[in-house]
Amino acid sequence: MSLDYSLFLRDQPELAAYEGRFSLRRDDRGGFVLGGMRVWTKPYTPTDDDDDVLVDHPWRDEIRWVVAASGRHGDATYDDFEDLMSELGARYRGGLWCDHGDDVRWYWWDRDALAAKAAAWKVKELVAFLTWARGGDEGLPQTGGVREQVVEIALGRVDAIRPLKQQQQLVLELWEGHEDYDDALAGPAGDVLLGLDAKGSRKLRDAQRALTDKRAVAADAEAPLPTTVAELAALHDRATRDPSAERILDRGLAHTHGNTFMRAEYGGVLLARARAGAAKPDWMWTVAHWPQLATAPESASRTTRDTFGSLGTLAQAIVQKWDADDAHAAQVHDMLELRRRGGEIFAGVPDEIRALAVAGHRREAVEAYARRYGLSLERSQQVVDANV
Numbered sequence: 001m002s003l004d005y006s007l008f009l010r011d012q013p014e015l016a017a018y019e020g021r022f023s024l025r026r027d028d029r030g031g032f033v034l035g036g037m038r039v040w041t042k043p044y045t046p047t048d049d050d051d052d053v054l055v056d057h058p059w060r061d062e063i064r065w066v067v068a069a070s071g072r073h074g075d076a077t078y079d080d081f082e083d084l085m086s087e088l089g090a091r092y093r094g095g096l097w098c099d100h101g102d103d104v105r106w107y108w109w110d111r112d113a114l115a116a117k118a119a120a121w122k123v124k125e126l127v128a129f130l131t132w133a134r135g136g137d138e139g140l141p142q143t144g145g146v147r148e149q150v151v152e153i154a155l156g157r158v159d160a161i162r163p164l165k166q167q168q169q170l171v172l173e174l175w176e177g178h179e180d181y182d183d184a185l186a187g188p189a190g191d192v193l194l195g196l197d198a199k200g201s202r203k204l205r206d207a208q209r210a211l212t213d214k215r216a217v218a219a220d221a222e223a224p225l226p227t228t229v230a231e232l233a234a235l236h237d238r239a240t241r242d243p244s245a246e247r248i249l250d251r252g253l254a255h256t257h258g259n260t261f262m263r264a265e266y267g268g269v270l271l272a273r274a275r276a277g278a279a280k281p282d283w284m285w286t287v288a289h290w291p292q293l294a295t296a297p298e299s300a301s302r303t304t305r306d307t308f309g310s311l312g313t314l315a316q317a318i319v320q321k322w323d324a325d326d327a328h329a330a331q332v333h334d335m336l337e338l339r340r341r342g343g344e345i346f347a348g349v350p351d352e353i354r355a356l357a358v359a360g361h362r363r364e365a366v367e368a369y370a371r372r373y374g375l376s377l378e379r380s381q382q383v384v385d386a387n388v
Helices: 078-092 111-118 123-133 146-160 164-176 188-195 202-222 229-239 243-252 260-275 302-309 313-341 351-358 362-373 377-387
Strands: 003-009 024-026 032-034 037-043 065-071 094-098
Touching (some): 065 078, 146 164, 146 188, 164 188, 229 260, 260 313, 351 362, 362 377
Antiparallel strands (some): 024 032
16 A cells, blocks of 8 residues: 655755665665655645645644655564654654544644744634644644643633633633643643633533532542541441542442451441431442341341331341341252252252261261262262362
8 A cells, every 4th residue: 555644844854864774765866765665855835725734734834844755664664664754753843644644743843932823822713723632642742742831821811811702612622622631620721610600601511510520529539538437437427418428438348449447347337327227328229248237136037137127228228138148048058958969079068967077977977968868878978078
């Protein structure tokens, strides 16, 4: 596949200075070749034709020269070509375009010249540049922070812009493109967004709400966690009515990366609140497995469970957890019994039979297993030996 490249430059390049480097060599037509690519220099003449890559580009007026390249890449020289274009772009100030690419890849730009130009731009021009710049990393210099610089200029001019609608337009563009240059959650663009009057702009109000929510979530991710049972209980109580506290509690109780103290003590907090008649929080779909719940005296019988469950909806949810655990345990027991009746080697042995074997009464254990599951002594011996 044949490719055409244009390296747009502000300063006049000297290709001869690179002869012998990056596999670049002269050809018999007065130009240069690099592998299967012919490379030459020509002046840049701006036009208004649609096929001019830099039409409406904010930096077109600065371009004076083009290093053109055409042909096919070879596997052995592709990296050399990329390295040569990168060095030329950085040294002579410009960017590379390919007829099979999407945008100009800028290697360098004059920040001071851009600042001088952008300082005089009207709101429409600032918005146009920022919109273009957030089209993708390929359209921005690899170094220099060009968009950040224009953002700083735009932020400094917000207060002086009239009417309010134009202020809103500019700040919304800053917000919508924030991922391309900085973290607006903590940056100045976010502060300006939240401080701007949203009158007449539903889009701005929505952005302000979204940013407020994101900042709250970010703050909760860094908030300190409880270190005492009293603090944990207070956090639980706040979480029943405060989404922020709920997020902090959820972070501390997370299954894989939660806080060790919180996970160890939370069951006791739930029991205390349930005994006091508390309601089950809306965000608590089911009660998870917490150590203190499994050993609570209220779980001992159907009667104690029913009495406990009458205290409130949180207690009812805990009782449902106990009942579900028991049902699951019974299901597992039935499954194991079925496997044992089939003589499966690694189905385990009941506790009382295991106790006989461990105490040294191996033969009695084998006979008891055979009687219980209707197995031969030989098969029972194999099962006991495999599981004890």
